[in-house]
Amino acid sequence: MDLLASIFVDPFLRMAGNPTFLTQVVWEGFVSGILYALVALGFVLIYKASGVFNFAQGIMMVFAALALVGLAEMGMPAWGALVAAVGVMLILAIGIERLVLRPLVNQPDIILLMATIGLTRFLVGLGEMVFGGEPKVMITEGLGIPTGVVRVPLFGKFLILKEIDITAAVVAVLMVGFLAVFFARTKIGRALRAVADDHQAALSVGISLERIWVIVWFAAGIVALVTGIMWGARSQVSFDLEVIALKALPVLILGGFTSVPGAIVGGLVIGIGEKVGEIYWGRLLGGGIESWLAYLIALGFLLYRPQGLFGEKIIERV
Amino acid sequence: MFKPMALAFSVASTLAVVLPAVPAQAEDSLYVPLLTYRTGPYAGSGIGIADGMHDYLEMLNQRDGGIGGVKIAIEECETGYNSQKGVECYEATKGKGALVYNPWSTGITLQLIPKAGVDKIPVLSMAYGLSAAADGKTFPWVFNPPMTYWDGASVAVKYIGGKEGGLAKLKGKTIGFIYLDAPYGKEPIPLLEDLAKEYGFKLMKYPVPGDKMQDQSSQWLNVQSDSPDWMIMWGWGAMNPTAVKEAAKIGYPMDHFIGVWFSGGDDDAKAGGAGAKGFLTLNFNGTGAGYPALADIKKYVVAKGLSQVKGDDRVGENNYNHGVYNSMLIAEAIRNAQKIAGKKMVDAADVRAGLETLNIDAARIEAMGLKDFMAPMKVTCDDHSGENSVYVQQWDGAKWTKVSDWIEPMKDKIRPMLVADAKAYADKNAPWPARTEACGGR
Structure with a gap:
């Protein structure tokens, strides 16, 4: 009976008893979720356009952030380093299209996946060789990102918000809005959607697959750079940021591999779900459950919607 | 043309990460492999330690011609703080006359503990690893000074x-x-x-x-x-x-x-x-570079471009000094082993004896150029950590x-717990070999 109460009653009493704390938990989950969504967005962009599950998305995030901080350490002004880091991601996108995607066109998906695993190891080695393996401090001050703490009165207590988290949320929302407009309203966006729907049909109307791939990998690189800046500012820029990309997997399972809105909603469900689960139910299982809770939530959804929340339903007739 | 290139690139980049570089080992030197991690998620802690460990031993080479006149052959093997890679490093280097292993990971230490007694190479897990390994009666080949x-x-x-x-x-x-x-x-x-x-x-x-x-x-x-x-x-x-x-x-x-x-x-x-x-x-070690030994590291190693440390100012940072302390223990154990064995070219069994009778007093600390860097410390046959302050x-x-x-x-509380835990480890890993090594001997 006590066990049932600790599962079904006590957590809700705790939530009702301290609404400020509940809001704090949901806010922390929202920030994590929006950042997971950004990582997932990088996967979705590439998967939609080239059908490749980009295993290297996590390391692209680290590499982009390292390039930014590394170039700043070499004496570049912060905004100059930011522009240069964007340039690095463009060169990377062109290089990947020329050296990895183009030679492997029409190869089975598993070959492309293996190629992105190879790309991951290459970027790890290149990043360590050029920028070193030691963690670096994100150049928040140079980029004008605030790092203070804001205390907001709420229900007689204080909600503690990090300015970097507020910035991350705003930047993520802007980025998603920009990408939504880019896909829906621009010529390139429409071409990209055409490629995502049918490669051969897109080719037949004169859309250059190579050009679209470069654009998509570059866009994923920009998303990686923004995500790397935000995660790096919350902690530090180091190679262990790569493991955060693993959190994009349950987000993708939940939201579907081909849906931009799915990545956003999936990110928020996972982010908020894992925080609320850890804080109010985690102790019952010894704590530290959020590492696997995200996958459990995603698998729960899979039982009802195998294609994810917003993924395309695949119907294959025999 | 590009397909083979892409494949070769994938294979080469993967192999470059997996395979450690293993140079040949000279027979007239004291071979000390260093299991380090300058890459991966824990590199932030690992790089400073790796630099400190390497630089202290290299300083002895440059300033004193090694230990007892015998050069130290230092070889780093990258583990990435990964237990599997750590064991690979161990297996790749143990046949080259390794005198002692410093895993720098509790996970790797736990993997090496059963191997130490079989291969007869001591494991020095400085202030980390299995706490119960301090029980020298159960773990004659494992040492965790200055404390658990x-x-x-x-x-x-x-x-x-x-x-x-x-x-x-x-x-x-x-x-x-x-x-x-x-x-x-x-x-x-x-x-x-x-x-x-x-x-x-x-x-x-x-x-x-x-x-x-x-x-x-x-x-x-x-x-x-x-x-x-x-x-x-x-x-x-x-x-x-x-x-x-x-x-x-x-x-x-x-x-x-x-x-x-x-x-x-x-x-x-x-x-x-x-x-x-x-x-x-x-x-358990001092911070900063205001010690004669660290000044010598700057003079004989960093200034000569023999260190990987990024900048003179990183010498003396806390993680760097942890590495210095670790290599000081290695060097003193070898020095002690040379004294006990009465020969310059000692082997791993001699170094085990050297570790087991380590007694670094205030006079020795000052002689090493490390006055105020550390407290006097001692290891005994029964107590391989020394439970120092x-x-x-x-x-x-x-x-x-x-x-x-x-x-x-709290030695009085910890000691019985250590002994009980050591016994539990031995029971769980039965048949755990009974100690046959003489106290402070081979």
Whole structure:
């Protein structure tokens, strides 16, 4: 009976008893979720356009952030380093299209996946060789990102918000809005959607697959750079940021591999779900459950919607 | 043309990461493999340690011509703090006459402990690894000086007791323990649970999974909700600076937040900015470069371009000095082994004897150019950690400052627990070989 109460009653009493704390938990989950969504967005962009599950998305995030901080350490002004880091991601996108995607066109998906695993190891080695393996401090001050703490009165207590988290949320929302407009309203966006729907049909109307791939990998690189800046500012820029990309997997399972809105909603469900689960139910299982809770939530959804929340339903007739 | 290139590129890049570089080993030198990690998630802690270890041994080579006139052959093998890679490094180097292994990972140490007695090569897990390995009767080939994690945890509780007006005053208090959810972080839990029962404080545990090191908001939300009176941390790598930042964010009093000696990297505290001021950690070595031995490292190694350290100013940082302390132990064990064996070219069995009879007194510390860097320390045949003293240091916003005397661990409580745990380990791994090595001998 006590066990049932600790599962079904006590957590809700705790939530009702301290609404400020509940809001704090949901806010922390929202920030994590929006950042997971950004990582997932990088996967979705590439998967939609080239059908490749980009295993290297996590390391692209680290590499982009390292390039930014590394170039700043070499004496570049912060905004100059930011522009240069964007340039690095463009060169990377062109290089990947020329050296990895183009030679492997029409190869089975598993070959492309293996190629992105190879790309991951290459970027790890290149990043360590050029920028070193030691963690670096994100150049928040140079980029004008605030790092203070804001205390907001709420229900007689204080909600503690990090300015970097507020910035991350705003930047993520802007980025998603920009990408939504880019896909829906621009010529390139429409071409990209055409490629995502049918490669051969897109080719037949004169859309250059190579050009679209470069654009998509570059866009994923920009998303990686923004995500790397935000995660790096919350902690530090180091190679262990790569493991955060693993959190994009349950987000993708939940939201579907081909849906931009799915990545956003999936990110928020996972982010908020894992925080609320850890804080109010985690102790019952010894704590530290959020590492696997995200996958459990995603698998729960899979039982009802195998294609994810917003993924395309695949119907294959025999 | 591009397809073979893409394949070759994939294979080459993968092999480059997996295979350690293993140069040939000269027969007229003392071969010391260093299991280090300059890459991967824990490189932030590992690089400074690797530099300190390498540079001290290289300094002995450059300044003194090695140890007892015999050059030291130093070879690093990259483990990435990964147990499997650590074992690969061990297997790849043990046949080259390795004198001692320093795994720098509790996970790797646990893998090497059963191998040490079989291959007859000592494992030196300096202030980390399996605490019970301090029982020399059960683990003749494993050494963990200057103290175990259990000693460290007991000192943290003693320090807190001292601040609260005595250990008896801990009754009714709450002490939070935030730790990396890995063998390293879990190691002090049995001791802390035992002390909680004895002194009547409540122990709240906050595990940090490896993939959440960079995002500890859940753990610190729980801390915020529980409001423990004190916090103790067993963190490593990126976990440390993130924890310091989160603690500062929720306004946790930093002078009530004590990290283990491996949570006290300069970068760990610097990352917290002004909010990190007051953060405490345990330590067993001095910080800064104001010691003659470290001046010699700068002169004979760094200035000659023989070090990988990034900048003269990194010499003397806390992690660097942990590495120096580790290599000092290696060098003193070899020196001791040479004395016991009466020969310059010692083997691993001699070094085991050298470790087992290590007795570094104040005069020797001064002779090494390390006066005030460390406390005198001793290892015995029964006690392979020595249960030596540690002190508490505090971050003042720019550097670490010593804020306590050397504090002795609770030896009377820990020793019986260590022996019981060693017996439990031997029973679990039966048939565990009985010790046959003579005390301080082969």
